Structure formats: structure tokens, C-alpha cells
Amino acid sequence: MIDYRSPVADILFALRAAGADRLPGWDDDLARTVLDQAGRLVDAVVAPLDPLGDAHPARLEGGRVRLPPGFAAAYALYRDGGWPGLAVAEAEGGQGLPHVLAGAVSEMLSGACLSFQMLLSLGQGALRTLGANGSPAQKARWMRRLASGDWLATMCLTEPQAGSDLGRIRCLARPDPAGGWRISGGKVFISGGDQDLTGRTLHLVLARTPDAPPGVRGLSLFLCPSELEDGSRNAVSVLRLEDKMGLHASPTCQMAFDAAWAELVGAPGEGLARMFTMMNAERLDVAAQGIGLAEIAGQRSRAYAAQRHQGRAGPGGGPDPIAAHPDIRRALLTQLALALGGRAMLYRVLVELELGTNPALVEIMTPICKAFCTDAGGEAADHAIQIHGGYGYLREYRVEQILRDARITRIYEGSNGIQGMTLAGRLLTLDDGACRRAFHAEIVAAAAQAEAAWREDLTRALAAWEEAASALLAAPEPGYAAADFLRLSGLLAFAAAWARLHAAADAAPSPARIRQGADFVRRWMLPEIPLLAARCAGGFRPDPAGLEEALTP
The missing domain is CATH 1.10.540.10 (Acyl-CoA dehydrogenase/oxidase, N-terminal domain)
Structure with a gap:
């Protein structure tokens, strides 16, 4: 392959x-x-x-x-x-x-x-x-x-009892009379907790100081090197490696800190705010992972579909390449659209992050990109298996690995469900609605660059998004609709990115490919938005008694 x-x-x-x-x-x-x-x-x-x-x-x-x-x-x-x-x-x-x-x-x-x-x-x-x-x-x-590159790094947040709920972290840092701090405790799911590429790792650790207040307000950020300045090993060890569904070569470690020396970043209690710099950078990097996986899923699918002959796609005698069959073409176009549009959407956020002039847009687009692009990687991989048919289920053809590797991207660096709750529960109202206004302005700006058909469809889609956003703000419990609103927001930002690609198609490596992809997105993918908006506005709320009975083991 x-x-x-x-x-x-x-x-x-x-x-x-x-x-x-x-x-x-x-x-x-x-x-x-x-x-x-x-x-x-x-x-x-x-x-x-x-x-x-x-x-x-x-x-x-x-x-x-x-x-x-x-x-x-x-x-x-x-x-x-x-x-x-x-x-x-x-x-x-x-x-x-x-x-x-x-x-x-x-x-x-x-x-x-x-x-x-x-x-x-x-x-x-x-x-x-x-x-x-x-x-x-x-x-x-x-x-x-x-x-x-002489050192690599980790991000040590998660503990067995503290996954997404970082306020439950128990790892403890005590002042060292000789200077610095001593960290004791355990961390789990630590990617690259040790490696033999450099043998040296800087661990960024969230820990609690003595007498710190409960919850996230009591967390501090520490730098804990695997090796000390005199060349000796710090008291950091790997207890085991996790046996995972995918990413087999990436060491996911259970770590023990046994009074390991560390230095404080900032002041005690500032840890989570300072760590968010890394967490948000990693969320955008995970979005890039999703796009890379969507790209390779599409590359392998197009190559296979061009040389695999099955059935008749038209009036000829056949057999024809499966790439000529409409259902396969739909799947191939979906992969193409997800990779090209997701890439353009992500790069726009990275440009805005670097410029630093529109922080509200970066704030709202970070969870949207993380979720949409990682979903895209999984969807493209799933299409790749289906396009390959029975061969897609075999390791030899190397598309089932894409799906296995992609699955974790929707979980780590803040699960996509948490990204949805962040969007629906905090970002719509943050700074008196600054993020909501920035997102609205981004879609309006994309529509202004687009041709008439794109402009009309983006304008209607934005109105549906605003209706859904207002419904969530009025809802006593937005959690049931948070995933749909996140998908709606991602699809709208993705469509805006495609409108920009379409407007610049003459400069593309293959203008016809961009125009075909844009037409597919506008006519095939964008119509999902009214359904998502209707779900958000519908206000589904289960009956509490019936729900308890339905979900009781």
C-alpha cells in the first residue's frame, strides 16, 4: 500500500x-x-x-x-x-x-x-x-x-481519579529547603513519559501545594526534568506502558514522582491558567493530527478506487474502476472535502493566533477546530475502510490502522464532548458575547468574499446558527444539545473556509478539483445545518423518572 x-x-x-x-x-x-x-x-x-x-x-x-x-x-x-x-x-x-x-x-x-x-x-x-x-x-x-531537540517534553495532568475533572488532582508539591520543590504522586496517560530519542524529558506537571485551596484554584505548574543539572536521574519513573487500540509506537505511560525535584512556574495557584497556554496549543495540534489522518485516508482510498475494478458504473460492459461508481465517488469527495476544508479552517485560526489581533475568534474556534477536525479524521478513515471493502478490514491495506490511531484524537486534550460543553456553556457568553460576535463576523467576512450562491447559503446557515445559539442560552440545561451545536458550529466554519477556497480557486494547484469540492460541500454537506439547528432549538429534555429507569443497569 x-x-x-x-x-x-x-x-x-x-x-x-x-x-x-x-x-x-x-x-x-x-x-x-x-x-x-x-x-x-x-x-x-x-x-x-x-x-x-x-x-x-x-x-x-x-x-x-x-x-x-x-x-x-x-x-x-x-x-x-x-x-x-x-x-x-x-x-x-x-x-x-x-x-x-x-x-x-x-x-x-x-x-x-x-x-x-x-x-x-x-x-x-x-x-x-x-x-x-x-x-x-x-x-x-x-x-x-x-x-x-536535545530535550522533549510531556504534559502531566491526568491522575486515576482526575481525568477531565482537574480539580481532583492530588499530586503534591512541597517546598525543598535546599531550593525548588519536591513532587510526590502519580500521573496516568502521559504521552512520551519516557523515550530513547533523547533520553531527556521535561515534564510540565500540575500539582497541589500544601494548604492550597480545593479545586482548580489550588493547582500550580511545575517544571520537573527527568535529569538534574549534575546529570543524575530525577526521582521520576515509568511504572507501565498502556496497551492501546492504536498509536502503538507512542509510549503512553503511568508515571510515579517520588519527591522529584521541580521548579515552580509563576506563583502557587496559577497553574491551570498557565497550563492553558499548552492545552490550547495542543488542541490545535490535535486538530492538525485529524487533518493529517484525513489526508492519508483519502490518498489511500483514491489510489485503491482507481485500480480496483468491480461491476458496471455506466452503459459499458465493465468491470469499471470502483472510483466510477456514484456511492464511492460520494465517499471520496467527502474525504477530499474534509481534508482540504479542515486544513484551511485550521490554518486560518493559526494565523489569527499568531497575529494576536482577534483573541475572541481564536478562543471560540479552538474547541470548534479540535472537535471538527478530529471527527473528520475518523470519518475519513471509516470511509477508507468502506471503500476498500473486505480488504479494508485487513491490516495489509493499512486503512484500519488509520481508524485505530484516529479514535483517540476525539478523546485526548479535552474530549469532544467537553469541547461542546465549553462552547455552549461558557464561550457564547464570555466577555459579554465577544466570542459569539467574533464568530458571526468571521462568517460574514467569508460570505462577503464569496460568489452569490455561496453568499446566500452562508447567510442562511449563519441565521440558523444564531437561532440555535439563542436557544442554548435560554435553555436550563444546554448539555443535551451541546454536541449538535458544536457540530453545527464546525460545519459552518468549515463551509466558510470552503467559500474562501472557492473564491481563490484560480490560484489552486487544480482549480477544477477545488470547484468540485466546493460544490459538493455547499450542496451536499451544508444542508445538514438546518437539521442541527432544529435539534438545538427543539429543546429535548428527557423525563427524569423515565430516564433513570431507562439507564439503570
């Missing part, structure tokens, strides 16, 4: 449509050179790791993680090429290029081998967190280490 091929031309087109040229110092030629170089590395070195990692999971030997064959050599090439510091300021050891370019590279890595990308992702999140929250001394100590 084919390996991933980096869609550099499509990525460059999406960057232009997303307004990357608004970034200070943006250079189209430089962007093309960077992405061409990244594509060569990804295609030749990273993509071949994917089947190896699936067949040879990460393992724990003598308390240390060992990754599958080839991963360390691939990482050495990635590190030596300067890719960890692509978007880090030159003064801090990086190349000073736009973050949206790093986001595009992350998408490419995700499509090629998500397990490999997972090992790199949290280092990028840690860089942004330290850049926004670290003290001068912490930045001086850690930014260059992470930008060089």
Missing part, C-alpha cells in the same frame, strides 16, 4: 487562502522551500516508520522506554535539520519562522506517522508555554534545550 505523500502544493494554497500573507515578514517562496524540505524528510524517513511502529509497539525495559526500530535514527535527522526550533525566536535558538508553518509540518508528520508526531508535539507545546509564562531564568535554561 502507498505511503503518505506530503501535499505541499495543497498546503501552500490553503495557507494563502487562510491569509498567511498577513503575517509580518511572510514570504511565499521561503514557505515553499521550507515545506518542500519538510516533505522530503517526512515522505522518505517518517512515513516508512508507520507500519513498523504499529507492528512493534514501544516497550518498557529496565524501567526505560524503548521505541521501535528506526525511530531514533529518524529523530536524529529531524533534530539535526533544525525542525524542533522552526518557529522559535532566533535569540532562543530557533529559526524564527511563523508558527503556522510549524503547524503545517505537524500536519504532515501526523499523516505520515502519528505515533512519531506524538513524541514531538508536546515539546512544541512546552516551548509556547515557557515563552508565555516562564521566568527569564527558566527561558534561558529551557528554551534552547527544547528548540535544539
